[in-house]
Amino acid sequence: MHILDLLDAIILMRMATLLLDLDRRRKKVDNTYPLVFKITCNRKQVMINTGISINVNDFDSENGIIRDSPLLNEELLKLDRTYRNRFMHYVIQNHGNEDLQELKQYILNKAPEEVTIAEFWDKTIQELMSMGRLGGAKIYIQSKSTLEKHTNFNVPFHKFCYRDLLQLEQKLHLSGMSVNGMGVYLRCFRTICNNAIKQDLVSFEWYPFRKYLIKKEKTSPRVISTNELRSYFNMDIDPSHPSYIFWNVGKLIFMLRGINITDLLLLDKSNIRNGRIIYKRAKTGKFYSIKLTEDIESVLSLFHANETLLGLVTKEQIKSLRRKEHFYQRIKVINKHLHKLGSILGYEEKLTTYVFRYSYANVAKQLGYSKDLIAEALGHEYGNSVTGIYLEQFDLKVVDSMNHALIDTVSKPE
Helix, strand or coil, X not given: CXXXXXXXXXXXXXXXXXXXXXXXXXXXXXXXXXXXXEEEECCEEEEEEEEEEECHHHEECCCCEECCXXXXXXXXXXXXXXXXXXXXXXXXXXXXXXXXXXXXXHHHCCCHHHCXXXXXXXXXXXXXXXXXXXXXXXXXXHHHXXXXXXXXXCCEHHHCCHHHHHHHHHHXXXXXXXXXXXXXXXXXXHHHHHHHHHCCCCCHXXXXXXXXXXXXXXXXXXXXCHHHHHHHHCCCCCCCCCCHHHHHHHHHHHHCCCCCHHHHHHCCXXXXXXXXXXXXXXXXXXXXXXXXXXXXXXXHCCCCCCCCCCCCCCHHHHHCCCHHHHHHHHHHHHHHHHHHHHHHHCCCCCCCHHHHHHHHHHHHHHCCCCHHHHHHHHCCCCCCHHHHHHHCCCCHHHHHHHHHHHHHHHHCCC
């Protein structure tokens, strides 16, 4: 700032004042008055309430303190220092064009460099919840709750450095957390940091994850064997059993080439064309085409199709802002029943919708089908561009034939 501008600002600050005082216009029934910060500028005045009300005799107006209350005075002193700092910044920036209401809001709102990691994280959670993204909010809540047991998030972003990140990793490791478990929480924290940079709360030069690599361990896919799938498909379960319809959901996931549960719930009658189920994957946008076999049609006929093919979600829920919440709850119920069925059959692996998807690939591999053909059936990306070009030429009959063979393998009695 130019020296003349600074002198002008000093003069203006003498004309504008911020003082701690009692609001004597608002006497309460207990004969106390609200303690406020009075902002005066150009003979106009606004007040910021401290939330404290005291008797006139308990306030030392000359020194701006509460008599015989050291703890309260300490808190008020901190607040006074913060407010004066923002007050000074505003006056200097506006050069005599002060708007008292705007000045009040400026003082009350934290400057970007004052916002703590915890506050920004909580704000992110609230925004997710207001948009109906409860599943995402739940992950952020869990991640914050877990990480702040091992580090201090009640600090501005710029005070959390690379060294703090390394110490956090070490503490998580010593607590017995798995590498992949740490990865989930740290990736959530990394997203918080990225968003803080995007919102100009901190500069990119600060970014602690620039030098830090989040570790990841390979995990074995959760699958059940071919024999276990046979026992599942040939399970003697009465149609009146509470888990009967969910038993058929598990069968459908496998028979529809390991279809993702969300995509399965989204299917409606328009997806059935010329003896095939044709749909676009919600996650990737890739198109799938699966031949309807007698087994698949037989299972589909057991569902009460209305707005959707299975009738387990409605069009209203699909279009709702809370769609993810509706799907999360529905999938949770499905997995609960699949887990019960697995327990009845004595499986060690906990049955979930994902188990059927991965088990499809496992059975196909055991039957000798190539990894490329299995990837084509599941809709995975291929190892390289040459393989990808080759697989684009796969005749659907080849994939249909493999799917028919897999269904036949698990459907026949042991």
